[in-house]
Amino acid sequence: MQAMKIKTFLSILMAKMTKSLIRMLGRGGTDFPGRVAMKLDHKVLAQCAKGVKCIVVTGTNGKTTSSRMIEQTLKDLGASFFCNKSGANLITGITAEFISNSTLTGRCKCDYALIECDEAAFKEVSTMIDARAIVVTNIFRDQLDRYGEVTHTLNSIKIGISHSPKATLCLNADDSMVASIADDFKNKVVYFGVNVPIYKKRVQEVSDAPFCIKCKHEYVYDYVTYGHLGGYRCPNCGYHRPTPDVAVVKVLQSDAVKSVVDLTVDGTPYRATINLPGGYNIYNACGTVAVGRALKLDMTAVIRSLSEFAPGFGRMEKLVIDGTPIRMILVKNPAGCNQVLNFVTNVTEPSVFVVCLNDRDADGTDVSWIWDVDFEKIADMGGQLKGLFLSGVRADDMALRFKYAGIPEDKMQVIKDYETLMKTCAAQKCPVYIMPTYTAMMDLRNKITKMYDVKNFWE
Amino acid sequence: MNQTLRICHLYPDILNLYGDRGNVLCLKRRMEWRHLPVEISKVGVGEPLKADDYDLFFVGGGQDFDQEVLLPDLFSGKDQELKAAIEDGKPVLAICGGYQMLGAYYKTWDGKQIDFIGALDYYTKGVKTRMIGNYVFTFDDRPGVNVIGFENHSGKTYLGAGVRPMGTVLKGYGNNGEDHTEGVRYKNVFGTYSHGCLLPKNPAVADAILSAALERKMGNGTLNPLPDHFETRAHDEMEKRLLG
DSSP: OOHHHHHHHHHHHHHHHHHHHHHTTTOOOHHHHHHHHHHHHHHHHHTTTTTEEEEEEEEESSHHHHHHHHHHHHHHHHHHHHHHTOOOSSSHHHHHHHHHHHHHSSSSOSSSSEEEOOHHHHHHHHSSEEEEEEOOOOOOOOOHHHOOOHHHHHHHHHHHHOOOOEEEEEEEETHHHHHHHHGOOOOEEEEESSSSOOOSSOOOOOSOOBBBBOOOOOOOEEEETTEEEEEEOTTOOOOOOOSSSEEEEEEEEESSOOOOEEEEEEEEEOOOOOOOOOOOOHHHHHHHHHHHTTOOOHHHHHHHHHOOOOOTTTTEEEEEEEHHHHHHOOOHHHHHHHHHHHHTOOOOOOEEEEOOOSSSSSOOOOOGGGGOOTTHHHHTTTGGGGEEEEETTTTHHHHHHHHHTOOOOEEEEEEEHHHHHHHHHTSSSEEEEEEHHHHHHHHHHHHHHHSSSSOOOOO | OOEEEEEEOOOTTTSTTTHHHHHHHHHHHHHHHHHEEEEEEEOTTOOHHHHGSSSSSEEOOHHHHHHHHHHHHIIIIHHHHHHHHHTTTEEEEEEHHHHHHTSSSETTTOEEEOOOOOOSEEEEEEEEEEEEEEEEEEEETTTTTTTEEEEEEEEEEEETTTTSEEEEEEEEEETTSSSOESSEEEEEEEOOOBBOHHHHHOOHHHHHHHHHHHHHSSSSSOOOOOOHHHHHHHHHHHHHHHHO
C-alpha cells in the first residue's frame, strides 16, 4: 500500500518536473508529462481525479468547439474548473492536465474538470474518473485506418459510458447511432437536436448510417440537417428520432459570422446567438445547453455565454496578415470537411482557398477520404473562386482530386513550401480560407508565428 | 447500336467506404475528356439488376455492419446477373469488400463461414490483425507499370487455379501478405484491395478497363492518350516514397 503511494507521488513529481522543463525550453508538448507519469504509475489519473466532477465531451466531430463553449459557460458562472486544451485528448494529455491541477499528493484543486476525450481513449479514461455529464456530439467516419468502422466507434463510447453510472448522458437526438445509446443504459438522458433543416443548399454527401441500428432496415428521413443527422425513423421496427429536450425550433440567421436560433429547453423558449459561423456549430451549442440542463446550471447564463466565446484551436480562427483576412479551419474527415464546405461555399464574397493535406499518423495515413468530400462545390463557385493553392505532404493527391472535381489545371497551384505559401496568401486581395489537416495546421502555426508579428493567436 | 458506355455502380448506398466512388468519377471523366459518350447508373439495395443494361460494373468496399444488409439482396438475383456478365466478358472492377464478394466465401477468424457468389475461384480468411498502409504492386496487364494504393483489410485472400493475380506486391501485404500476389484477374474482371482511390492515380488501370469495355462493345478498344501530368505526379510521389 505504502509502495503504491510512493509510486503515485513519484509519478506526479516527475510529471510536474517534466512540464517545468519543457516550459523552460520553450516547447509546447502537452502530453509528454502525462506519458512520463503513466510510465511510473499507470493509474495516477485515478488518484488525481478523486472527488472531481467531470464533464466529458466525446464523439467524432465538434469535440473541441463544444468544449470551448462549455468552458465559456463555466467561466461566466464562476465555477472552479480546469480543462484539457490544444487537442490533448488522449489519455496521456488528460493525465498531464489533471496532474498539473493537482497537489504533489494528488489532490485536485478544482471542483470540475472539463475533458475533451477521443472516443477510443474514453474507454480507458472513464475507468479512472467520476463523470457527471457526458456529451456525445455525433458519430461519423473518421480516420478508418485507425478505428475501423463507425459501429466500432459507437461501441467504444458505450464501453466508456458503462464505466460512468453517475453521468447524465447528453445525446444528439438527430444522430441515429448516438441516440440509440440511451437504450443500453439506465443513466439519465438529455437529448439535444435541431427540429428543422439548417442549410438552403447542402453538399452532396454519403450517409454514414443509412440503415437502422436496431433492425438494419433503411431509414426514412422527414428532413436532413447534414450527413446522416436529421429526422429519421425506421418504417420496419419503429425506431425513431427521440423528441429532444433541448431543441432548435427555428434558424433565424446563419451567415459568415454567426448563427441566431430559437430554441426550447423542456418547452421554455430562448433565443440564442452563437458566436461562430457554420450550421454544424448550432449542434455544438445545443450540446452545451444540454450540459447546462444536465448540471442544472442557470439556463439564461448558459445561453448568454454562447454569444461570448472565442473559437478554439484551428476552428474558424481568424488572423489578419498584411491586411489580408485569413481563416484557418481544421479538416480531418469527410463529414467535417463537407460541413466546412457548406460554410465556405456559401460566403458571398470572392475568396481564395487553400487545402493542406498531410498523411501522418495524427492526420490519418489514408487520404482516400478526400474522394468522399464534395469538393465539386468549390468548382461550382465559378468566378467567386479567386484561387486555389494545395499544400502539405499529399498536395499532389489534392490537386488531382480538384482536377477531377472540375477545376481547370491553370486555376490551381501546388505550393509545398509553407513560407512561400503564407507569403502568397498574405498577398491576396480577398479573404483566404485555409483548410489544413491536423499536423499541417501545427506546422503552419509554427511558420506563421516565426514569419509574422501576430500575437499568439492560440493559447 | 447505342454507342454510350453504360457503367453500373453497384451498391453505392452500402459499398461506399474509403473514397471508392472516385473510381466511377475517374472512368466517367476519362471518357468525357476523350469526347466519348458515357453514362453512370446506380443500382442499390432493393433495385433489380439487369446485366444486359450495362457494359461495365463497379463494386466498392463497405463496413461489416452494412454488408449484412447487402448479402440477402445480392442473393435475390443480382448474383446470377453478375456471374452472367462476368462470363460474358464484361469488365468488372471490384475493390476490397466488393472484391471478396465475387469469390467463394469468407471465413471469419472464429470459424464462421459466409458464402459469397462464387463467380471467381478464390476465398478469403479473416484474421485478427488488419493489413493497413500504402502499398505498391506490378500491373501485369501493362508490364513496367506499377500500381500504388492504400490497403486496409483483415481478410486474407487466396487465389485458386482458375484465376491469376493482378500483379506482384513490391511493398505492402497484398492478397494475404504471404504469397506476394495482389488482386485478381479473370476474363475482364479486375479485383483488388487498393483504395486511394485506385483509378485516378493509376490511369493505366483505368484505361485498361475502359479499353476492355470498348473492345467488347464496339470491337475497338483503342484510346487516345490523355495529358496525365497531375495523375503522374501523384502516382510517382508515392511510388518514390515506397520504393525509394
